[in-house]
Amino acid sequence: MSLTGKARLAGVIGWPVGHSRSPRLHGFWLERYAIDGAYLPLPVDPEDFEIAVKGLAAAGFRGVNVTVPHKEAALRICDKVDPFAAKVGAVNTLVFGDDGISGSNTDAFGFLENLRNSAAGYRPDAGPVLVVGAGGAGRGIVAALLNDGVADVRITNRTENRAEQVAEELSRRFDGKIEVVSWDRRVDALEDVTLLVNTTSQGMHGQPALDLKLDGLPAGALVNDIVYTPLETPLLAAARQRGNQTVDGLGMLLHQARPGFSAWFGINPEVTEDLRATMLEP
Ligand code: ATR
Numbered sequence: 001m002s003l004t005g006k007a008r009l010a011g012v013i014g015w016p017v018g019h020s021r022s023p024r025l026h027g028f029w030l031e032r033y034a035i036d037g038a039y040l041p042l043p044v045d046p047e048d049f050e051i052a053v054k055g056l057a058a059a060g061f062r063g064v065n066v067t068v069p070h071k072e073a074a075l076r077i078c079d080k081v082d083p084f085a086a087k088v089g090a091v092n093t094l095v096f097g098d099d100g101i102s103g104s105n106t107d108a109f110g111f112l113e114n115l116r117n118s119a120a121g122y123r124p125d126a127g128p129v130l131v132v133g134a135g136g137a138g139r140g141i142v143a144a145l146l147n148d149g150v151a152d153v154r155i156t157n158r159t160e161n162r163a164e165q166v167a168e169e170l171s172r173r174f175d176g177k178i179e180v181v182s183w184d185r186r187v188d189a190l191e192d193v194t195l196l197v198n199t200t201s202q203g204m205h206g207q208p209a210l211d212l213k214l215d216g217l218p219a220g221a222l223v224n225d226i227v228y229t230p231l232e233t234p235l236l237a238a239a240r241q242r243g244n245q246t247v248d249g250l251g252m253l254l255h256q257a258r259p260g261f262s263a264w265f266g267i268n269p270e271v272t273e274d275l276r277a278t279m280l281e282p
Contacts, residue, residue, distance in 0.1 A: 108144030110256025203233035
């Protein structure tokens with residue numbers, strides 16, 4: 001596609017950035033909506049982060065996504081930060097405007113929109129939720145759930161003190177109860193949950209399945225995996241086979257991109273089946 005001199009520019013800053021699926025995702029929407037614009041992969045060494053962001057803003061970029069390892073540095077560079085991103089301590093979307101750099105964290109939006117769009121039954125006040133994993137993704141999802149009004153979030157992690165740390169930190173910043181469940185007792189914590197979320201890498205292509213027996217999971221509980229390669233992880237397959245409603249992880253990636261696209265390119269883009277198919281191509 002050719003660009004005019006008025007083309008709108010955005011991109012993703014990461015180090016490395018070659019694995020990022022965001023250029024394909026935003027590229028799909030730019031073409032779909034016939035927008036005069038481009039979204040570029042921008043490899044930036046951590047020590048050049050500030051100079052790169054300020055340079056892009058000075059060069060007329062509309063903004064950028066920020067991925068690993070820059071999400072904390074991105075928070076510090078902002079003139080304005082949305083309250084959720086400030087509480088989570090990480091920013092993944094920057095918008096360059098007349099009033100400076102505004103930062104937000106759209107991972108929670110993506111996670112919750114995926115649930116709302118894929119599972120009509122998701123309600124934050126339905127009951128306890130079990131989150132498996134306490135890495136960066138797990139931490140963000142616990143924050144998203146508390147921010148959405150879930151009153152009782154359980155977190156279990158192979159390395160228990162990581163779960164303790166997340167619980168300690170987030171309980172100071174959000175309402176709602178966070179309970180750490182020890183890894184040996186994780187099956188017991190399923191007994192009355194309404195939602196189970198895997199935030200670990202287990203179940204991904206090349207990794208073993210998540211080691212979690214679902215026998216005690218209530219029939220009405222929803223099961224979500226943030227892994228999307230494969231789309232149906234062993235956890236989701238086991239849940240589906242016993243009749244639980246399941247939500248795959250691809251939608252989180254797609255929905256988290258919507259606020260940035262809308263701010264930079266002026267259209268609130270849709271998550272459609274053909275977009276999902278494009279993202280799953282090798
Ligand atoms: P991310 O930022 O993507 O969440 P991460 O910080 O590396 O990545 O976290 C990976 C998560 O997968 C962690 O919860 C990790 O558990 P540990 O804190 O005990 O490492 C979890 N994980 C990785 N391998 C695992 C395994 N074999 N069994 C159970 N959990 C595992």
